[in-house]
Amino acid sequence: MLNRFTPSLAAALMAATPALAQDTEIQFALDWRFEGPSAPYFLAIDNGHFAAEGLSVEVTAGEGSLDAIPKVASGAFPMGFADINSLIRFLDQNPGAPVTAVMMVYDSPPFAIVGRVSQGISGIEDLEGSILGAPPPDGAWAQFPILAAVNDIDVSTITVEPVGFPTREPMLAEGNVDSVTGFNFSSYLSLSRLGVPEEDITTIMFSDHGVALYGNAVIANTDFAAANPEAVTGALRAIAQGWSDAIADPAAGAAAVLERNPAGDLELETRRLQLAIEGNVLTDYVMENGMGNIDPDRMATALEQLRLTYEFQSEPDMSLYFTDAYLPEAEVLMIAPQ
Numbered sequence: 001m002l003n004r005f006t007p008s009l010a011a012a013l014m015a016a017t018p019a020l021a022q023d024t025e026i027q028f029a030l031d032w033r034f035e036g037p038s039a040p041y042f043l044a045i046d047n048g049h050f051a052a053e054g055l056s057v058e059v060t061a062g063e064g065s066l067d068a069i070p071k072v073a074s075g076a077f078p079m080g081f082a083d084i085n086s087l088i089r090f091l092d093q094n095p096g097a098p099v100t101a102v103m104m105v106y107d108s109p110p111f112a113i114v115g116r117v118s119q120g121i122s123g124i125e126d127l128e129g130s131i132l133g134a135p136p137p138d139g140a141w142a143q144f145p146i147l148a149a150v151n152d153i154d155v156s157t158i159t160v161e162p163v164g165f166p167t168r169e170p171m172l173a174e175g176n177v178d179s180v181t182g183f184n185f186s187s188y189l190s191l192s193r194l195g196v197p198e199e200d201i202t203t204i205m206f207s208d209h210g211v212a213l214y215g216n217a218v219i220a221n222t223d224f225a226a227a228n229p230e231a232v233t234g235a236l237r238a239i240a241q242g243w244s245d246a247i248a249d250p251a252a253g254a255a256a257v258l259e260r261n262p263a264g265d266l267e268l269e270t271r272r273l274q275l276a277i278e279g280n281v282l283t284d285y286v287m288e289n290g291m292g293n294i295d296p297d298r299m300a301t302a303l304e305q306l307r308l309t310y311e312f313q314s315e316p317d318m319s320l321y322f323t324d325a326y327l328p329e330a331e332v333l334m335i336a337p338q
Helices: 007-016 036-046 065-074 084-093 139-150 168-173 187-193 222-227 229-248 250-260 266-281 284-289 296-306
Strands: 024-029 055-060 079-083 099-104 111-116 131-134 159-162 179-183 201-205 216-221
Touching (some): 024 229, 036 055, 065 079, 065 099, 065 216, 099 229, 111 139, 131 139, 139 179, 139 296, 168 187, 187 266, 216 229, 229 250, 250 266
Parallel strands (some): 131 159, 131 179
Antiparallel strands (some): 079 216, 111 201
């Protein structure tokens, strides 16, 4: 079981961690734009956590997990951040590709259905007979069949309205659909900023309704990791400390994001980061076991559920998708909420 640390121990931990003899450069590929949930990686830079590990890290924005995964697999980026379900499909379609997850971050995936109480959506039981807006490439929509199957939802009663990402929340705000598929820390905020009162917004998290899938993880090129194990472990330790900093002070985390994305909004990105921390990172499992690892039994269930949405070419093998070999023994820790 992994331990936890508090901010008061972070400085001592850094002081006790020997820097590598020579700086190792790491290009780190994010899955998306510079928004609130990317704050920990920037805090790990700004607060010296990467430097304390002898690492020089450059974080690059992405265009989705399907962008980050091949970047890391090709070796162009030694490490990155991506949805593990997308990684599982990628490895099934590209056997032997040198990429795997090395640290779980979103213990609960962000997949959600966001609806409006005034449109009749107060809970999952209200989806039957409703109009659901779903962008065809949306990650939550891709996993919706799992949610429907484990909750015995009669999907034939649901009218699915294909929508674009830019029009998804506006259509819900205008009442053209009753709910939409999306991410808990994105669709909720977008709807609120369109003037929909928060008390009129319902967030149905897939993870609260029997979906065992994991979310985003730190991924690594396996060739790079094998050649530089200390660097990978050091990077994971620094990232954990970055998350500790973000949890202790979300506003400071959002400010670090805005230094790289001046067009952003401090209040919005602070709230987005808080939603990710509360809904995706600080789960009951993480609070009990620490951040970074997975539960093998849950992963086995997740792989079985993925069969409902994806036809595997080869028998799934969880050892191909995640390894704890590079996790620090005691320092991949998570603090309690402030």
